[in-house]
Structures are given as structure tokens and as C-alpha cells.
Amino acid sequence: MDFSGKKVLITGASRGIGKATAMAFAEKGAQVGLNYRNNIDEAKRTLKEMPGKGHQLFQKDIGKTENCKELIQEFIETYGRLDILVNNAGIFQHHKIDEIDFEEWTQTWETTFRTNLYAAAHLSYWASQKMMKSGGGRIVNVSSRGAFxxxxxxxxxxxxxxxxxxxxxxxxxxxxxxxxxxxxxxxxFTETEMGANALTPEERERLLAETSFKRMAKPEEVAHAILFLASEGAEYCSGAIIDVNGASYLRS
Known part of the structure; x- marks a missing residue:
């Protein structure tokens, strides 16, 4: 896969799957915009590790609707066009219905949907407006086995x-x-900081037992699937959902 000259925007790119994806695109010749919310030290470390030139940080809390339009605009002002958008940013919060009050319940739903769904929807809207004018592009969204x-x-x-x-x-x-x-x-579940923080030791052992690999996915393995969907020649896979779960959950 060759992404020489491609302009790529990745949300939640300072660590985990987002970082691995940014590194992979950069290794293939792309110029990458790394969006992050507030961890500037982590974002700067990631930027410093990136191979190639022309990469840039974009600090925006995309859970706020107005920031989605601003992020796309700033990216276009920097690079001139947007070829590939990767909606990777996401949050995971425990909120057990038999343990929490209604206020915490509703707050968790609102916060989760703002980041995991609405931000991806808004960014896809603004990105597609630019892509339609420039002749096309790719959007890759990072979902989860938990959706199924x-x-x-x-x-x-x-x-x-x-x-x-x-x-x-x-x-x-x-x-x-x-x-x-x-x-x-x-x-x-992937070996990331977010994944590690979401699990108790008992939950981790149970998850490891679900796959014959006896390990979690590496961020680089998820990034490989993202790059495939964003690559030239994968157009007829549009609409596809690629599972990267070590055969731990098989859908028919």
C-alpha cells in the first residue's frame, strides 16, 4: 500500500490505535494530521516519533459540535485537501444499570454518544463536503466488537x-x-491504555480465554485493516465492516 502524497486526518491520534494508524500512514508516505483532545505531551511525543515530514497536531475536543467543522477547516487550510478521514476517537465508560443512579446513567449516554457517534457523523459531513469538491476520498470509522x-x-x-x-x-x-x-x-479488545483501564484483572483473563490467540490485538493489527480500507483498490469494499478480534466473536 502506497499513500505517498495523501493527506490524512486521524482523530484520537495521540495514542493507542490512533497512534499506530498515524505511524502506519506516515511510513507509507502520507502527511498526517493528528487530532487530540487535551493530552498535549502525549501528542507531541507521537508527532516526534512520526517518520517523514509535514505532519501536524490539531487540538480539538470533537465532542463539541462546533469543533468538528473547525477541525476540517483547519486541516484543509493546512494541507489544501483531505483525502482520508479516520474517525478513531472514542470513549468507554462503565455504567452498570443495576448499580448507578439515573443522573449518572443519562450523563454517560450523552457523553458517549457525543464522542463515539455524533463527532464521527459531524466530521463525516464536513469532510464529505470537501471531498465531493476535490474528486473523492475515503472515510474509515473505528467501531467495536461490542456493537455486535x-x-x-x-x-x-x-x-x-x-x-x-x-x-x-x-x-x-x-x-x-x-x-x-x-x-x-x-x-x-486491543492492547491500549484505554483498553487496559477499562478492565479488571478478572475481566482481562476472561477476554484472553475467548480467543485461540490467547492475547489481545495489537494496535498495529487494527491499523493494518484501516489502511487496507483506505487504500487504492479497496473501493468495492465500501460499506464493509472488518472484524479484528482474533476470532473471539464470529458473526454470520
């Missing part, structure tokens, strides 16, 4: 990712005539 099998202790997370899948497939149909292709990568 359920997240009993984090139902807002599972629901937000299921909605992200449906939105992605709707946009794949609508945007194909405009030469914009939309794909989804749905990882299982």
Missing part, C-alpha cells in the same frame, strides 16, 4: 458503535456516486 455482541456493563458504548456501523453503511451507499468510500474496522 453487546456490552452489558457499558451499554452506551455498544449502542454508539452499533449506530456508527449503521451510519457508515448508509453513507457508503449515499457517497459512492461521489467517489467517496466508507468502511469500518471493528476491533475486539
Amino acid at each position: 455482541r453487546g456490552e452489558p456493563n457499558a451499554p452506551a458504548y455498544g449502542a454508539s458503535k452499533a449506530a456508527l456501523n449503521a451510519m457508515s453503511q448508509s453513507l457508503a451507499k449515499k457517497l459512492a456516486p461521489h467517489n467517496i468510500f466508507v468502511g469500518v474496522v471493528a476491533p475486539g
Whole structure:
């Protein structure tokens, strides 16, 4: 896969899957805009490690609607065009229905959907407006195995990712005539800081037992699937959802 000269925007790019994806695109010749919310030290470290030249940080809390338009505008002002958008940013919060009060319940749903779904929807809107004028592009959304099998202790997370899948497939149909292709990568638990913080030792052992690999996915393995969907020649995969979960959950 060659991404020489491509202009790529990745949300949640300072660490984990986002960082691995940014590194992979950069290694293939792309210029990458790394969006992050507030961890500037981590973002600067990631930027420093990036191979190649022309990469840049974009600090925006995309959970705020107005920031989505601003992020796309600032990216276009910097690079002139947007070829590939990767909606990777996401949050995971436990909110067990049999343990919390209604105020915490509703707040978690609102916060989760703002970041995991609405931000991806708004960014896809503004990105597609630019891509339609420039001749096309790619949008890759990072979903989750939890969209299919359920997240009993984090139902807002599972629901937000299921909605992200449906939105992605709707946009794949609508945007194909405009030469914009939309794909989804749905990882299982991945060896990231967010994944580690979301698990108790007992939960981790249970998850490891679900896959014959006896390990979690590496961020680089998820990044590989993202790059495939964003690559030239993968156009007819528009609308596809690629599972990266070590055969721990198989859909029919």
C-alpha cells in the first residue's frame, strides 16, 4: 500500500490505535494530521516519533459540535485537501444499570454518544463536503466488537458503535456516486491504555480465554485493516465492516 502524497486526518491520534494508524500512514508516505483532545505531551511525543515530514497536531475536543467543522477547516487550510478521514476517537465508560443512579446513567449516554457517534457523523459531513469538491476520498470509522455482541456493563458504548456501523453503511451507499468510500474496522479488545483501564484483572483473563490467540490485538493489527480500507483498490469494499478480534466473536 502506497499513500505517498495523501493527506490524512486521524482523530484520537495521540495514542493507542490512533497512534499506530498515524505511524502506519506516515511510513507509507502520507502527511498526517493528528487530532487530540487535551493530552498535549502525549501528542507531541507521537508527532516526534512520526517518520517523514509535514505532519501536524490539531487540538480539538470533537465532542463539541462546533469543533468538528473547525477541525476540517483547519486541516484543509493546512494541507489544501483531505483525502482520508479516520474517525478513531472514542470513549468507554462503565455504567452498570443495576448499580448507578439515573443522573449518572443519562450523563454517560450523552457523553458517549457525543464522542463515539455524533463527532464521527459531524466530521463525516464536513469532510464529505470537501471531498465531493476535490474528486473523492475515503472515510474509515473505528467501531467495536461490542456493537455486535453487546456490552452489558457499558451499554452506551455498544449502542454508539452499533449506530456508527449503521451510519457508515448508509453513507457508503449515499457517497459512492461521489467517489467517496466508507468502511469500518471493528476491533475486539486491543492492547491500549484505554483498553487496559477499562478492565479488571478478572475481566482481562476472561477476554484472553475467548480467543485461540490467547492475547489481545495489537494496535498495529487494527491499523493494518484501516489502511487496507483506505487504500487504492479497496473501493468495492465500501460499506464493509472488518472484524479484528482474533476470532473471539464470529458473526454470520
